[in-house]
Amino acid sequence: QVQLVESGGGLVQAGGSLRLSCAASGRTFSNYAMGWFRQVPGKEREFVVLISRNGINTYYKDSVKGRFTISRDNAKNTVYLQMNSLKPEDTAVYYCAADLIYDVRRWNTGDAMDYWGKGTLVTVSS
Numbered sequence: 001q002v003q004l005v006e007s008g009g010g011l012v013q014a015g016g017s018l019r020l021s022c023a024a025s026g027r028t029f030s031n032y033a034m035g036w037f038r039q040v041p042g043k044e045r046e047f048v049v050l051i052s053r054n055g056i057n058t059y060y061k062d063s064v065k066g067r068f069t070i071s072r073d074n075a076k077n078t079v080y081l082q083m084n085s086l087k088p089e090d091t092a093v094y095y096c097a098a099d100l101i102y103d104v105r106r107w108n109t110g111d112a113m114d115y116w117g118k119g120t121l122v123t124v125s126s
């Protein structure tokens with residue numbers, strides 16, 4: 001089992017920044033590709049970003065490219081999401097996920113992730 005706990009969400013004005021963290025415990029963190037999804041109540045969950053086990057490869061949803069940056073620290077069992085130039089449409093609950101497989105198509109659907117966190121709310125005011 002892997003437990004994932006997100007933190008860092010909050011209320012920020014448009015144009016501002018937030019840094020989300022996802023702390024993992026349990027099985028070997030470095031074995032897992034990690035990523036972030038988000039969901040607006042009443043809407044489908046959507047993939048945001050993915051990072052490979054060693055942190056070298058990343059893949060971003062087009063709408064966040066250039067604004068969001070994912071990183072990971074395998075020594076600290078933590079993955080981060082730096083979000084800059086936030087927009088009201090970024091408002092959502094952000095979920096951290098872990099999966100043994102780094103595959104963009106698999107992560108785009110998010111249907112078969114091995115583990116999920118409980119989410120952290122990000123609210124961007126206009």
